[in-house]
Amino acid sequence: MTEPDTAAPIPGRRATSADVARASGxxxxxxxxxxxxxxxxxxxxxxxxxxLDTAQRLGHIPYAPARSLRSGRSNIxxxxxxxxxxxxxxxxxxxxxxxxxxxxGYVLLAHxxxxxxxxxxxxxxxxxxxxxxTMGGLALSDEEAIALAQTKLVRxxxxxxxxxxxxxxxxxxASREHTRLGYAFPTDPAxxxxxxxxxEGVRAQCRELGLPEPSIQEVDSARPETVYAALDAWAAEGxxxxxxxxxxxxxxxxxxxxxxxxxxxxxRDLAVIGVDDIPVARMSMTTVxxxxxxxAQAVAEDVLALLGDRPSTHAPGDFLELIVRDSA
Amino acid sequence: MTEPDTAAPIPGRRATSADVARASGxxxxxxxxxxxxxxxxxxxxxxxxxxLDTAQRLGHIPYAPARSLRSGRSNIxxxxxxxxxxxxxxxxxxxxxxxxxxxxGYVLLAHxxxxxxxxxxxxxxxxxxxxxxTMGGLALSDEEAIALAQTKLVRxxxxxxxxxxxxxxxxxxASREHTRLGYAFPTDPAxxxxxxxxxEGVRAQCRELGLPEPSIQEVDSARPETVYAALDAWAAEGxxxxxxxxxxxxxxxxxxxxxxxxxxxxxRDLAVIGVDDIPVARMSMTTVxxxxxxxAQAVAEDVLALLGDRPSTHAPGDFLELIVRDSA
DNA sequence: TTGTAGGCGTTATCAA
DNA sequence: TTGATAACGCCTACAA
Numbered sequence: 027m028t029e030p031d032t033a034a035p036i037p038g039r040r041a042t043s044a045d046v047a048r049a050s051g052x053x054x055x056x057x058x059x060x061x062x063x064x065x066x067x068x069x070x071x072x073x074x075x076x077x078l079d080t081a082q083r084l085g086h087i088p089y090a091p092a093r094s095l096r097s098g099r100s101n102i103x104x105x106x107x108x109x110x111x112x113x114x115x116x117x118x119x120x121x122x123x124x125x126x127x128x129x130x131g132y133v134l135l136a137h138x139x140x141x142x143x144x145x146x147x148x149x150x151x152x153x154x155x156x157x158x159x160t161m162g163g164l165a166l167s168d169e170e171a172i173a174l175a176q177t178k179l180v181r182x183x184x185x186x187x188x189x190x191x192x193x194x195x196x197x198x199x200a201s202r203e204h205t206r207l208g209y210a211f212p213t214d215p216a217x218x219x220x221x222x223x224x225x226e227g228v229r230a231q232c233r234e235l236g237l238p239e240p241s242i243q244e245v246d247s248a249r250p251e252t253v254y255a256a257l258d259a260w261a262a263e264g265x266x267x268x269x270x271x272x273x274x275x276x277x278x279x280x281x282x283x284x285x286x287x288x289x290x291x292x293x294r295d296l297a298v299i300g301v302d303d304i305p306v307a308r309m310s311m312t313t314v315x316x317x318x319x320x321x322a323q324a325v326a327e328d329v330l331a332l333l334g335d336r337p338s339t340h341a342p343g344d345f346l347e348l349i350v351r352d353s354a
Numbered sequence: 355m356t357e358p359d360t361a362a363p364i365p366g367r368r369a370t371s372a373d374v375a376r377a378s379g380x381x382x383x384x385x386x387x388x389x390x391x392x393x394x395x396x397x398x399x400x401x402x403x404x405x406l407d408t409a410q411r412l413g414h415i416p417y418a419p420a421r422s423l424r425s426g427r428s429n430i431x432x433x434x435x436x437x438x439x440x441x442x443x444x445x446x447x448x449x450x451x452x453x454x455x456x457x458x459g460y461v462l463l464a465h466x467x468x469x470x471x472x473x474x475x476x477x478x479x480x481x482x483x484x485x486x487x488t489m490g491g492l493a494l495s496d497e498e499a500i501a502l503a504q505t506k507l508v509r510x511x512x513x514x515x516x517x518x519x520x521x522x523x524x525x526x527x528a529s530r531e532h533t534r535l536g537y538a539f540p541t542d543p544a545x546x547x548x549x550x551x552x553x554e555g556v557r558a559q560c561r562e563l564g565l566p567e568p569s570i571q572e573v574d575s576a577r578p579e580t581v582y583a584a585l586d587a588w589a590a591e592g593x594x595x596x597x598x599x600x601x602x603x604x605x606x607x608x609x610x611x612x613x614x615x616x617x618x619x620x621x622r623d624l625a626v627i628g629v630d631d632i633p634v635a636r637m638s639m640t641t642v643x644x645x646x647x648x649x650a651q652a653v654a655e656d657v658l659a660l661l662g663d664r665p666s667t668h669a670p671g672d673f674l675e676l677i678v679r680d681s682a
Numbered sequence: 683t684t685g686t687a688g689g690c691g692t693t694a695t696c697a698a
Numbered sequence: 699t700t701g702a703t704a705a706c707g708c709c710t711a712c713a714a
Contacts, residue, residue: 040504053701058693085502088479092691094419095706101480117440124466133480135463138452151416152429152461174413176368247633276634283637286614305575306604306634309611370707381685420707423690
């Protein structure tokens with residue numbers, strides 16, 4: 027160890043670990059050992075402290091690209107989130123996932139996935155994540171690109187039993203003596219697949235219980251008039267619809283609001299059940315709650331397993347719970 | 355140019371640009387020129403095509419960390435998003451910002467900011483972004499860490515004129531002959547600062563118009579009972595409160611739902627005005643709409659200016675618009 | 683028109 | 699216990 031330097035924080039560029047080594051009068055390797063707490067390399071307490079102090083003094087901050095290049099792997103987990111999946115539940119899942127990953131030295135970074143904003147190969151030149159989690163489906167070609175880049179992939183929505191959600195909705199309404207059900211189907215094309223699965227669950231349940239086919243109306247949550255149109259259509263039917271399964275709570279709440287605007291009351295004049303248990307729906311909406319914590323744990327388990335190249339063993343479970351309130 | 359190799363995609367590791375060079379029988383430099391479309395380096399069409407084909411065949415995908423290390427800069431713009439800012443408007447702003455950045459070769463990656471999940475210096479070892487955009491405030495120490503890392507910073511919420519939002523709410527209600535206003539204040543501590551600014555705007559407007567101080571009630575959107583408590587408190591006041599400014603649409607909608615559950619109707623029995631213009635509120639809620647497009651453009655301009663080291667010159671404007679519906 | 687060589691910051695290996 | 703050195707993948711000034 028030679029004469030420590032007394033350099034102040036470098037003005038122009040950020041301080042590298044080499045700067046710290048120079049200023050401390052030790053080798054770059056020693057600095058690396060100290061800064062990364064490498065086990066088995068017993069460094070003298072004095073040297074250790076000196077390096078730490080110098081790093082602090084120079085304002086050294088590790089540089090991710092260099093680390094990743096050297097280690098051959100990134101610690102970034104990229105969440106590709108489709109527009110429709112951006113919402114209360116998905117945010118909670120991502121939040122939890124982030125927490126779980128933080129304990130293992132990874133960061134979760136979310137990126138909006140558009141399907142065509144930017145080719146995957148280009149994206150990879152900008153971020154090269156260790157693993158990708160998708161919230162909502164990817165285009166097939168993009169999945170292929172991810173495979174080509176030898177990047178691990180977890181499909182979070184694959185764990186969501188949408189058909190079962192529909193079954194729970196219909197099953198509950200039937201248990202409350204409703205026989206003629208309606209289904210509020212979202213118009214958003216991005217969400218169509220999921221919506222179909224949920225509707226299929228409702229249909230299957232109706233069939234098994236000997237109820238007639240649900241009466242489907244499309245609703246666009248961006249256009250209130252479609253909500254009124256749906257309500258009017260159900261009211262106009264001969265065999266009266268007495269209960270509605272809404273694709274999600276947002277639509278369910280809009281139906282309730284539409285009723286209120288017509289001087290009617292949800293739960294009394296028309297039963298409505300939603301999905302998600304979002305905060306605005308908690309005033310009175312009966313719903314199928316998606317347990318974000320449970321879901322996130324399952325996703326986290328899959329992700330960490332794949333990152334560690336071990337088999338995933340999360341317990342089966344559907345993270346669903348019926349919450350009964352006044353709307354149905 | 356020598357004998358082209360006929361290697362298939364490398365099994366174990368991903369193909370590097372050196373692999374492409376080897377397989378094409380050209381130098382690594384040539385590969386780089388072709389792949390990056392470097393101007394001024396006229397490469398023969400044949401060579402060009404050969405390299406392109408080989409890259410495709412080997413499944414070469416550029417490796418971001420190596421690029422960043424070499425170029426000395428990352429193309430990642432990191433959005434640090436506070437929990438409370440995750441919502442309809444912020445999501446739209448980020449969406450637009452992403453679009454604007456994509457045109458300039460940057461990616462927007464969002465990361466939940468917690469205040470204490472992970473020290474900034476550690477985060478920097480995982481991602482080293484070119485610039486940070488904050489949605490919601492950062493701890494002072496974290497802002498310092500960002501400065502220390504010589505990373506550029508744009509505070510998106512700094513562009514949001516919260517006081518003016520409150521003024522617009524109160525001004526509109528006063529124009530509808532309401533004289534005794536209430537304010538639904540959120541309990542979430544993360545949101546407190548913004549809420550204070552909005553409330554201050556309401557207060558100032560009341561003062562200037564000669565109205566009494568607004569009657570403040572706290573509401574927690576996660577707990578419906580607080581909504582009922584607030585409604586009861588306003589109803590119990592001697593000088594009756596006839597109109598409520600809600601901190602945001604979510605709370606506003608909950609107030610409307612609370613009224614409906616009590617057999618009352620928003621707009622008729624109590625006026626309510628929100629902020630944001632979220633979809634569920636569009637059935638009937640009068641609100642101060644935040645123009646996500648305009649806001650995002652302003653943020654994008656700031657971000658791109660800073661990235662390009664040029665002064666930002668976005669036009670002033672407050673991105674606010676009053677939307678009158680039935681609730682007030 | 684293409685090739686050579688050097689370096690970005692970090693860390694693993696090996697030598698001292 | 700610590701230090702020198704090479705290597706990760708990519709880019710580019712310069713040479714040929």
